[in-house]
Amino acid sequence: MDFNLTEEHLLIQQAAREFAENEAAPSAVDRDINAEFPHDLVKKMGELGFMGMMVSPEYDGSGLDTVSYVLAMIEISKVDASLGVIMSVNNSLVCYGLEEWGSDYQKEKYLKPLARGDKLGAFALSEPEAGSDATHQHTSAVKKGDRWIINGVKNWITNGINADYYLVFAQTDRVKRHKGITCFIVEKGTPGFTHGKKEDKLGIRSSDTCSLLFENCEVPEENILWEVGKGFNVAMNTLNGGRIGIAAQACGIAEASFSAAVKYSKTRKAFGTEISNLQAIQFKLADMSVNLEAAKLLTLKAAFLKDKHIDYIEAAATAKLYSSKVAVENSLEAIQIHGGYGYVREYLVERYLRDAKITEIYEGTSEIQRIVIAREILKHFE
Ligand code: CAA
Ligand code: FAD
Secondary structure, three states: OOOOOOHHHHHHHHHHHHHHHHHHHHHHHHHHHHOOOOHHHHHHHHHOOOOOOOOOHHHOOOOOOHHHHHHHHHHHHHHOHHHHHHHHHHHHHHHHHHHHHOOHHHHHHHHHHHHHOOOOEEEEOOEOOEOOOOOOOOOEEEEEOOEEEEEEEEEEEEOOOOOOEEEEEEEOOHHHHHHHEEEEEEEOOOOOEEEOOOOOOOOOOOOOEEEEEEEEEEEEHHHEEOOOOOHHHHHHHHHHHHHHHHHHHHHHHHHHHHHHHHHHHHHOEEOOEEHHHOHHHHHHHHHHHHHHHHHHHHHHHHHHHHHOOOOOHHHHHHHHHHHHHHHHHHHHHHHHHHHHHHHOHHHOHHHHHHHHHHHHOOOOOHHHHHHHHHHHHHHHOO
């Protein structure tokens, strides 16, 4: 087993680190406070090849592997987890689905500009009454000639306001339950398609989240992704990869928290010495380091399996479950090590905690990851 990253991996990691530290960091605090979408940074990420990292160059992507994507996601999320989620949705939810199941027409029209970062994508599965219980879709699509009429509401959609193209899941045959769900590509500006207000969130505030409203929204037959009735397969298989992206986002937050805690402990003095000399603080740092290392290894393992085309459902859910827990724990410990200073904006660690919490909720809550893992474990023992 070789734990060394390749020369190419190291270069990508370095490029992402430089972009994050030099370009994203200066505005991260203000964008969090003002809940401001990072238009210029997203454009720059497109130019640097971070918006379609795993898409083949044939479709204007960077043609890189999932390990590279994880390394870039960690570096970017270390500085700004909002940028991380914007990037992750475009890469692992939207571009992935289009490349895997899109027609030539869809790849040319939608995938190419998304992979270049010229356009932004969103993935709309959740609804007001169908989050974890994703098969329970209320949004419907009814065929009329060669067009489909979509009606319904999607909830909590990342990039919902700023996206150009949306993957929208709708029930096309209620009797067939999840086998009657279909995925549609919907363009911004399509009549009958609007969005709700921007949510005022606890964390990842620089990313936008909103509901999407469909009132007799007509889309052409050619905008069906894959086939009628295959939408739930698209959603589940896409989310397996998406969970690796969110695990990487969580690792980034956990690492930022750990670094901030180490640095602060070496400068803060109490009882005549730096607090890093106190064993109680050292034990916290040791636990944070061990947990971070384990989270990164699980995440890289899931990416490695995906790159090798080995079943990664359980590995992805495991990586997300564990890394999101570590992100929350490390950010809490970072605040503890900062004492009162950790509780105010100036020292950044309070943002890490606010950003960390969502990684235990979206792309399947921790409870859902446990369901996925348990089902896979039980299958292996059949
Ligand atoms: N990979 C592939 N297929 C899967 C799968 C997986 N991880 N999980 C379930 N499936 C398949 C099953 O094999 C089954 O297919 P068949 O009938 O063809 O065999 C089908 O999906 C239905 O599965 P179940 O019978 O197990 O359905 P269920 O209702 O009992 O459970 C669930 C399904 C796993 C809980 C699923 O609903 C789920 O994953 N829920 C969480 C939804 C989620 O993650 N939403 C994220 C929204 S996107 C987002 O959040 C983006 C963001 O924030 C940035
Ligand atoms: P519920 O499903 O109502 O869950 C409530 C609680 O019950 C949770 O603790 C859950 O774990 C638990 N629970 C539910 N079922 C079970 C069970 N069977 N066993 C044990 N516990 C259970 N969705 C998208 O489609 N696209 C996006 O881009 C997107 N972005 C998001 C961005 C943000 C900021 C947020 C907050 C959400 C986003 N989501 C998105 C939605 C997200 O995926 C859902 O919030 C999530 O899947 C949980 O669904 P829910 O909120 O309806 O909670």
